[in-house]
Amino acid sequence: MGTLLSRSPQKQTCQLCEHRELQHKISFAEMEAVHKKRLNEASDRSEREHKESLAEMETFYKEKLEKERSALRQLQQELKSVKNRGEQRGTPSCQRCKRNELEFRESLAEMDIFYKQKLEELRSALKLKEEELKSLKDRTPSML
Numbered sequence: 327m328g329t330l331l332s333r334s335p336q337k338q339t340c341q342l343c344e345h346r347e348l349q350h351k352i353s354f355a356e357m358e359a360v361h362k363k364r365l366n367e368a369s370d371r372s373e374r375e376h377k378e379s380l381a382e383m384e385t386f387y388k389e390k391l392e393k394e395r396s397a398l399r400q401l402q403q404e405l406k407s408v409k410n411r412g413e414q415r416g417t418p419s420c421q422r423c424k425r426n427e428l429e430f431r432e433s434l435a436e437m438d439i440f441y442k443q444k445l446e447e448l449r450s451a452l453k454l455k456e457e458e459l460k461s462l463k464d465r466t467p468s469m470l
C-alpha cells in the first residue's frame with residue numbers, strides 16, 4: 327500500500343516562504359511584547375500611584391500623564407517602524423507568501439486595534455482619576 331512519501335502533495339512555494347513566515351512570527355511576537363510591556367507598565371504605574379497619598383499622587387500626576395502620552399507616542403513610532411520593516415521586504419511573488427503576507431498584515435492590524443483599545447481604556451481611566459483628583463482638590467481648597 328503506497329509509500330509514506332507519496333502522501334505529501336507538492337505545495338506551491340518559493341525559497342522565501344519559510345523565511346517570510348519566520349519573519350512574520352518574529353515581528354508579531356516582538357510587536358505583541360512591546361504592546362504588552364507598555365500596557366503592563368502603564369497599568370502597574372497607575373495602580374501603584376493610585377494607592378499613594380493624595381499629595382504624592384498629585385505631585386506625580388502630571389509627570390505620569392506626560393509619561394503615558396510619550397509612551398503612547400513611542401508605541402506608535404515602534405508600530406510604524408515594524409510596519410515599515412514589513413513593507414520593505416518587498417512584494418512576494420508566490421501564492422503562499424502572498425497569502426501569508428496578507429494574513430500577517432491582518433493580524434498586525436487586529437493586534438494594533440486591540441492594544442489601541444486597551445491603551446484607550448487606560449487613558450480614559452487616567453483621565454477619570456485626574457478628574458477625581460481635581461474635584462477632590464476643589465472640595466478641599468486648603469490642601470495646598
Ligand SMILES: [Zn+2]
Pocket residue numbers: 339340341342343344418420421422423424
Ligand atoms: Zn513563497
